[in-house]
Amino acid sequence: MxxxxxxxxxxNPYAQTGRSKLQSQRVTLNQQIIKAMRLRAGAENLLRATDNSKVRETVLLELSFVNSNLQLLKEELEGLNSSVEVYQNEKAALCFPLxxxxxxxxxxxxxxxxxxxxxxxxxxxxxxxxxxxxxxxxxxxxxxxxxxxxxxxxxxx
Incomplete structure (x- = not known):
């Protein structure tokens, strides 16, 4: 047999497919999430370390902004992870580098x-x-x- x-x-192996574009967006979002988490950790450390009420007020404001930004980034990443249209494109499925x-x-x-x-x-x-x-x-x-x-x-x- x-x-x-x-x-x-x-x-064209250099052509960017829908999947690779989606992955690039995921990487960018993950980098932004990591940056926001570092900012939040730094703000929380500063909040614990300071006794100055003016600094505490500013840090709390910044912390609320970072938390809301982090939540938006996570929701955007969740939306990207749930998108399946990219995997259902017949034309993209036929074109792959060898x-x-x-x-x-x-x-x-x-x-x-x-x-x-x-x-x-x-x-x-x-x-x-x-x-x-x-x-x-x-x-x-x-x-x-x-x-x-x-x-x-x-x-x-």
Whole structure:
């Protein structure tokens, strides 16, 4: 049995997709949230450290502003996280950059003896009872080598 893997032309890898734009917006919002949380922590520290009533009043005002700004940023991030329109665009789904990767070198590994020893040591069962299952597992792990054909990559099964 042969499987074909065909790739139809790529697209501009530098073009920003809807998903990457959404992720950029998330990163920007997260940076703003972190900055606001640092401002809040600093204002709370100053509030605890000061005895001056004028400074306390100014810090409390600033703290209320930072808290409301932080709440707005979190709501905006929540809105971005709940948007799914970007993932439903058919045109964007067809255009993705392809990364060329070489073929991975693989080698056969024999797990029959270690599995037999494991079954015998940990479960106290006779490994011969599980011989068929172990051989089935080894067959599933058999290395499949892809071959480049006229229509794309072929996998012999």
């Amino acid at each position: 042969l499987y074909y893997v065909l790739f139809d032309g790529g697209c 990364i060329p990767l070489g073929l991975k070198e693989t080698k056969e590994v024999d797990f029959v003896t270690p599995l037999r020893d494991f079954i015998e040591e940990h479960y106290g069962d006779d490994p011969a009872e599980y011989e068929d299952k172990i051989l089935d597992l080894m067959d599933l792990r058999q290395v499949r080598t892809p071959i480049m054909g006229e229509l794309g990559w072929l996998f012999h099964v």
